[in-house]
Amino acid sequence: MKRxxxxxxxxxxxxxxxFAQTPTPPARPAASNAAPAAASAAGGTGxxxxxxxxxxxxxxxxxFELKERIDALNKEFEPxxxxxxxxxxxxxxxxxKIQTQGPTVSAQVRAQWVDEGTEKEKKLKRLAEDYEALGxxxxxxxxxxxxxxxxxxxxxxxxxxxxxxxxxxxAVQQAGVxxxxxxxxxxxxxxxxxxxxxxxxxxAAPKK
Numbered sequence: 001m002k003r004x005x006x007x008x009x010x011x012x013x014x015x016x017x018x019f020a021q022t023p024t025p026p027a028r029p030a031a032s033n034a035a036p037a038a039a040s041a042a043g044g045t046g047x048x049x050x051x052x053x054x055x056x057x058x059x060x061x062x063x064f065e066l067k068e069r070i071d072a073l074n075k076e077f078e079p080x081x082x083x084x085x086x087x088x089x090x091x092x093x094x095x096x097k098i099q100t101q102g103p104t105v106s107a108q109v110r111a112q113w114v115d116e117g118t119e120k121e122k123k124l125k126r127l128a129e130d131y132e133a134l135g136x137x138x139x140x141x142x143x144x145x146x147x148x149x150x151x152x153x154x155x156x157x158x159x160x161x162x163x164x165x166x167x168x169x170x171a172v173q174q175a176g177v178x179x180x181x182x183x184x185x186x187x188x189x190x191x192x193x194x195x196x197x198x199x200x201x202x203x204a205a206p207k208k
Contacts, residue, residue: 063195
């Protein structure tokens, strides 16, 4: 039986909800039509400027408000995770019992163990699927308000610094389209620091 993995409850995974397994950040909304003053004076299109990238997978721990929300979900889902793990342990123990003690008991007793194991395994599968679906739903609910703030802040952050394009670092590296980039083009750390200055968290994820 495959172990249930909560997108946000397993630290190594958000690694994924980071944003990691965490929903893919929406496309950046169109910036203001007003071109930078320097570009306008030079007769450019407004596209002249700096390119940068950021790794949203680091937002899980680097964006304080998001971290607070995900930590709250971890705590909320801890009893559910333990329930699944406990049932999984029962199934595994029963399988081991059948393998080790099966030859020493009657066919009727062994059949009863098999039936019991089958029912527990079905229950475990349903429970795992239900909690996984609920976990993904709750993660999206917790993520969306912060995502909206991030995208709004990204727009102003880039305009203030003359950045005309930002790529998602992890995505372009996985796609194999980013062959080289100066470390100066990685705005992740600075972006998170500036975002946290005006978004200090303090609002836990809403419960349903």
